[in-house]
Amino acid sequence: MLFSSSQFIFLFLPATLIGFFLIPANPAWPRKVWLLLASVFFYAYWKVEYVPLLLFSICLNYAVAEFITRHRHRPAARVVFVTGVSLNLLLLGYYKYTNFILGFLGRVTEHDFGRFDILLPLAISFFTFTQIGYLVDVYRNQSLHHRFLDYAFFVVFFPHLIAGPIVRHWEIIPQFAGRTLRANREDIGVGITMFLIGLYKKVLLADSIASYVTMVYGEAAAGATLTWFDAWLGTLAFALQIYFDFSGYSDMAIGLARLFGIRFPMNFNSPYKAGSITEFWKSWHITLTRFLREYLYFPLGGNRCAPLRHVFNIMATMLLSGLWHGAGWTYVIWGGLHGFYLVVAHRWRLFVDSYGWRLNFWWYRLLSATLTFVVVLFAWVFFRASTLPVAGNMLSSMVGRNGLTMTDAVTHPEKPLGLFLTRAGVHFVPKTFATESYSDLTKLILVMMVIVLFLPNTQQMLADHAPVLEKSERPRSWHLTLGWRDGLVLGGLFFWVVRGFYIAPPSPFIYFHF
Amino acid sequence: MKIPWKFFAALAAGFVLVMGFYATRFFLILGVPTESSRWCSEIYEKKRLAAEKITAPKLLLVGGSGTLFGLSATEIQKQTGFPTINYGTSAALDTDYILSRVRQVAKPGDTVLLCLEYELYVHGKLDRATATDIFIDYILSRDPAYFYSLSPLEKWNVFMTISSQRVKQGLNNRRRPERRADTNIYGSVYDSKFINEWGDQMNHSLASRPASVKISDIQRKLVFGDGLPEHPAGFEVITSFCEWARANHIRVLATFPNICQRPEYNQPPSQQTAKTITDFFTSLDVPVLGDYTESILPPDQFYDTLYHLTDEASIVRTQRLLKHLAPYLKNGNRQN
Numbered sequence: 023m024l025f026s027s028s029q030f031i032f033l034f035l036p037a038t039l040i041g042f043f044l045i046p047a048n049p050a051w052p053r054k055v056w057l058l059l060a061s062v063f064f065y066a067y068w069k070v071e072y073v074p075l076l077l078f079s080i081c082l083n084y085a086v087a088e089f090i091t092r093h094r095h096r097p098a099a100r101v102v103f104v105t106g107v108s109l110n111l112l113l114l115g116y117y118k119y120t121n122f123i124l125g126f127l128g129r130v131t132e133h134d135f136g137r138f139d140i141l142l143p144l145a146i147s148f149f150t151f152t153q154i155g156y157l158v159d160v161y162r163n164q165s166l167h168h169r170f171l172d173y174a175f176f177v178v179f180f181p182h183l184i185a186g187p188i189v190r191h192w193e194i195i196p197q198f199a200g201r202t203l204r205a206n207r208e209d210i211g212v213g214i215t216m217f218l219i220g221l222y223k224k225v226l227l228a229d230s231i232a233s234y235v236t237m238v239y240g241e242a243a244a245g246a247t248l249t250w251f252d253a254w255l256g257t258l259a260f261a262l263q264i265y266f267d268f269s270g271y272s273d274m275a276i277g278l279a280r281l282f283g284i285r286f287p288m289n290f291n292s293p294y295k296a297g298s299i300t301e302f303w304k305s306w307h308i309t310l311t312r313f314l315r316e317y318l319y320f321p322l323g324g325n326r327c328a329p330l331r332h333v334f335n336i337m338a339t340m341l342l343s344g345l346w347h348g349a350g351w352t353y354v355i356w357g358g359l360h361g362f363y364l365v366v367a368h369r370w371r372l373f374v375d376s377y378g379w380r381l382n383f384w385w386y387r388l389l390s391a392t393l394t395f396v397v398v399l400f401a402w403v404f405f406r407a408s409t410l411p412v413a414g415n416m417l418s419s420m421v422g423r424n425g426l427t428m429t430d431a432v433t434h435p436e437k438p439l440g441l442f443l444t445r446a447g448v449h450f451v452p453k454t455f456a457t458e459s460y461s462d463l464t465k466l467i468l469v470m471m472v473i474v475l476f477l478p479n480t481q482q483m484l485a486d487h488a489p490v491l492e493k494s495e496r497p498r499s500w501h502l503t504l505g506w507r508d509g510l511v512l513g514g515l516f517f518w519v520v521r522g523f524y525i526a527p528p529s530p531f532i533y534f535h536f
Numbered sequence: 537m538k539i540p541w542k543f544f545a546a547l548a549a550g551f552v553l554v555m556g557f558y559a560t561r562f563f564l565i566l567g568v569p570t571e572s573s574r575w576c577s578e579i580y581e582k583k584r585l586a587a588e589k590i591t592a593p594k595l596l597l598v599g600g601s602g603t604l605f606g607l608s609a610t611e612i613q614k615q616t617g618f619p620t621i622n623y624g625t626s627a628a629l630d631t632d633y634i635l636s637r638v639r640q641v642a643k644p645g646d647t648v649l650l651c652l653e654y655e656l657y658v659h660g661k662l663d664r665a666t667a668t669d670i671f672i673d674y675i676l677s678r679d680p681a682y683f684y685s686l687s688p689l690e691k692w693n694v695f696m697t698i699s700s701q702r703v704k705q706g707l708n709n710r711r712r713p714e715r716r717a718d719t720n721i722y723g724s725v726y727d728s729k730f731i732n733e734w735g736d737q738m739n740h741s742l743a744s745r746p747a748s749v750k751i752s753d754i755q756r757k758l759v760f761g762d763g764l765p766e767h768p769a770g771f772e773v774i775t776s777f778c779e780w781a782r783a784n785h786i787r788v789l790a791t792f793p794n795i796c797q798r799p800e801y802n803q804p805p806s807q808q809t810a811k812t813i814t815d816f817f818t819s820l821d822v823p824v825l826g827d828y829t830e831s832i833l834p835p836d837q838f839y840d841t842l843y844h845l846t847d848e849a850s851i852v853r854t855q856r857l858l859k860h861l862a863p864y865l866k867n868g869n870r871q872n
Contacts (some may be wrong), residue, residue, distance in 0.1 A: 211539035214547070486537050504539045506546040513550025517558065520551075524696040 023067045025217075025274045026224050026528040028520075034064065035278070042205075042282060050203035054175050057282060061180035065144070072143040075113075076178065082109065083153040084173050087160040091167050103161045107154055114150045117142050122349030145184045147346060149177055151313055156191050158317055166191075172199050181278035185271055185533040187289040187309040193491055197284050205283035211504050212487045216277025218512050219480050223270030225519045227470055229529055231259045234463055235406070241455050242415045243408055249451060251428035253419035255467070257399050260406045262470045264532055265294065268307070271531045273480045276490060288481055288490040294398075294474045297391045299363040300371075302398060310346075314339050325368075336368070337361040347405070352413060356404040363397055429453045432460045558703075562695055565706025566680040570673055571714040576626055577678040578728035579604075583735040584641055587621045593645035594619040595865065597735075598638050599793060600627025602843030603651045606794040608854040609734035615858055618865040622735035627653040627843070628670040631770045632661045633682060635777040644785035647864065649825070650774070653793045653843055654759050657813060660769030661690065672698060677706070725840075740839045741847040751835045757842045759795050763805045764812055771816055778820045789864060790817045790824050792831040794845050794853055801832055825860035 023030045038060040045052045066073045086106030093099045117140055124135040156173075160166045168176075168191065176195050182188075205213075238256030242248055248256070272289035279286045293306035303311050322335040337358065344357020374381060403420070407413035418424065431453040433439045440450065478497035481489050485496035487504065502508045522528075569577070587596065595618055597607050603624025612620040623638060631652065642648055659667075672694060675682045683694065708714075730738045781788045792810065800806060810828035817824045837849035845853060 207541075208537065208539050211543055487539075504543045506540075506542045509543040509546025510550035510553070513547035513552075514554035515550075516547075517551050517554040521558075521696050524693060525699075 023064060024528050024530060025271065025278070026221055026519075026531075028523040028528075031221075034060075034067075039281060047204035048202045050198060050201060051171060053203045054171055054198060057180075058171070058175050058178060061175075061178040061183060064180040065178065065183060068144045069141075075143055075146075076149065079110070079113065079149060079153065080174050080177050082106070083157060083177075084170055087157055087166075087173070090157070090160050099161070103157060106157050110150050110154050110157075114146055116140070117146055119345075119349045148186050148188060149183065151188050151310075151346075152177055152182075155188070155313060155317055159191060168195055168199065179279070179284070181275040181284075182286065185268075185275075185531060186307075187272060187275060187286050188313050189286060189309065193287060194284065203283060205281060208487060209280050209283045212484060212489050213277045213279075213281035215484060215502065215504060215508070215512060216280060216480060216489055217274050218277070218516060219483075220270040220273030220275075220277060221519055222515055223266040223273065224531070225522050225528065226515070227466075227473075228263045228266035228270060229522075230466055231263050231463070231470075232529060235260045235263050237455060239406055239408070239412065239416070242419075243412045245415070246455070247424050248416065248419040249427040249429055250419055250422055250425065251432060251448075253416050255464070257403055257406075257416065257420065259463075259467060261294075261399055261402050262467060262474065264402070264405075265290075265474060266470065267532045269479075271533060276481075280489065285488070285491050288492045288494070290479065291481070292474065292479045294395060295391065296394050297387050299360070299367045299394055299397065302394055303360070303364070310343070314343055318342065332368070333365050336364050340364065351410055352404045352407050355410070355413075356401050359397075359401040359404065363401075425449055427451050429460075432464075559695070561703050561707060562698065564710060565703055566676055566683065568677055568706045568710045569713065570677045570705060570709055571717055572670070573674045573677045574716070575726050575728065576629065576670075576674055579625055579731050579735075580637060582728055582731050583621060583623055583625075584637075586733055586735055587623065587641040590619045590621070592619055593643075593647070594621060595647045595649060596621055596623045596638060596642060597649050597651060598634065599624045599651040600629070600634065600653045600656065600843070601625065601841075602627065602653045602793040604735075604737050605740055605839060605844040606850050606853055607651060607857065608736055608850050610732060610736050611851055611854045612858065612861070612865075613734060615855075616862055616865045620734060622737075624651070624735075626670065627655055628668040629674060630659055630661075630667060630671050631656045631773045633671065633675070633679075635773060636682065638777070639780065642781070642784070642786050647787045647789060648781060649861070650788060650790040650822075651793055652770070652774075652790075654764075654795075654809070657764060657768045657770040657774075660771075660773040669699070669702070673702060676702075677709075736850075738847075740844070740850075742836075742839075742849075745839055745846065749840045751838065754838045754840075754842055755796050755798065755835045757796075758798060758800060759842065763809050774816075775820060778822055782821075787864070788820075788822045789861070790822050791826055791857060791860075792824075792828040793843060794831045794833055794849075796835050796838055796842065797832050801829075823864070825857060830856055 023034060025031075038057070041056050041060070042053055045056055047053065062073060062076075065076060083106065086102055089102045090099045090106075093102070120140055121137050124137065127133075128135045156176075172195050173191075175198065176189070176191055177183075179194075235256055238248065238252055238259070242253075269290040276286045276289070287309055289308050291305035291308065293302050296302035296305055319335055319339045322338060323331055324335060325332050327335070340357045340361030341354060342357070343360070344353040344355070347353045347356070400417070400420075403416045404410075404413045407416060426447050427449050428443065429452065430440075430450045433443070435441070435444055435450040444450070478500050481492075481494040482497050483500055483502045484504075485494040485501060488494075587594065595609075595612065597603050597609055597612075597620065599607075601624060604622060604626075605624075607622060607624070609620040609622040612618065623641070625634065625637075627634075634652075634656070638648060676694075676698070683691065686694070725737070725739050725744075732738050778788050790813075792813070795801070806828075813828075814824050831853070833845065833849060833853065837845055837852075839846045
């Protein structure tokens, strides 16, 4: 059941909310049990066969955590901790990487190991990471103890269960571990607003360019020679699609949690405005970045070590980040590329600092932001391409190996723009694949670019109402007061989304695959 | 910070206001003709007039463009002397609509030969998941009465799924009607002037086949190799039509549509589909003329698309059909 589906919006969510508000807020446990049951149902709706796996994982991790707490300072606690984390990783590895490893071994040894018919359980990467984080925290702070209901609710609470944000126990459990669990009018208003904004990002923006992205990458996969323009536009479109898709999902998750009076951490903070790759990673999928930083990068030594070891730490963290996203070489290379970018950025910062330069110029910021955006685009090619040859095909068109080409469907060569482009060295070629109107597509992409580069993000717009755990800067304009004008606009746009339910079934969120 | 109740009221009001605005625009385009629906509308009108002119019992050949291009009413009338009208138009118009148009012209004593494309068995009443934009465009611009005859749910489905571009086009046409195009969007042969007095399509000879047509493209399309769904929606609509025909002393016959040869059509799934259709008609006491293999023709006998035969091939196919059809026409409609 997708957050953007009619079943979720018109059946599951209202039923869950009605049940929640019919149950008294004090004591909190009946409401928590209700939400726990609703979350398990939400998960089971996808595939009931995997519910035991989810419940087993929760029980196992809770038992491990309890053992560590009860046997604090004893060697057995360490053994159980290592076993617990290993079991989590083995489970994740089995479902996610078995076929990838077999394929790799097969290629290396030139032996066919076959394939296992394994269906990746929905959300396994997310609930595994959430629980590994919990075990590490329990091991570090061995006096940590939570009731089973609170722990189970923390893991399965449906707004974050499927694709994050990856939440940490100390920021979530205290919100509902007390005597009451309640949501007030502000929670409901902010929750609805966040949810609707996320829904609009997904349905009205991300899904609107999805078919073009699929077409471009499909053509590349079929071995077609793409024009330079299509290769760039397709990759730019994908960068926007994944941003609006995933940040839309995160907004919806944050909004849903807030409907029940629970605040989630921020997951996106205008990443495409980043002035450096380091800034990008501080604002893209923030909860994954901080997980990797705290539970992998820092334990490896972080930056408090020799330069070469630091490079290793960055590369190892980013390669594993790539592998976490998917069992494929394209993801590994995507992670590796970002690791390389981070190493270069770090070296550059050291270089600049060693000369004492203060690069606080607007043009430097513009240049570095542009460069960051372009290198991120190059990396997205690997993320989106199904195989390395497909990525190679896309990149060769992007760097102009097939010429600086554009189809005459974009603009006629004899129109003023066409003449200008011809003079600039662009060659016009006949349209190679059927796509919707380039005019509409480029306008939409332009609007989306304006939104990501110049408008405040969702939590900034709602800064007055503290929609996330972190404090957001209130923008001078475009902030929502949640008065009648905002209500009219949000309600009006909802009609278009409802129409969308009739036109096409909602497409799954990109991060559901991970 | 407290959120006022009027925010929540405005959320609902915004939804209702935009829906109202959209509904107003929608109702303003009902009955406003579009150029894209002209061809179907004109040929239906021509065929309707031809059918109404005949006072004696007549034969109506019913289907989509497969019937229009693939059977010859002229040849049937020439061979048997039985007044015949080709009432085929476009399969994009859906089974229910095609049969509803037949209901308007069929009279007691008439015979209806159903030569429905395989898709028309799959689709039944207006289903927005399967209805084509051509159909929606057509009923909104040319037959709003049909739109009003739909159930509230079907009307709602059309209202919610019509594209914004189509609404915009309708509003533009309302202000300034579209100019009649010299050539139809589907091709130059798709013009009512190429429909003869028996409702047959003319000018689709092998010699006039457009150079852009690739026979391999026609042959590539697999029509019914995957079989029919378990409960084809079209069966319900056809059943209802046959019941209506029986009540009105109209005889119904059926045959298979013309398709292009493919090895898959000799395989069990295709044979099963043909058997399902035959059994279905048999259960309704509707005679099925010929075997499905008789309607499978070589690729070079097709004109421009799947189901569309050339002039020459349609004569051959009609003559083949006549062997089965003639006895029924000789005896007239003796049902009831």
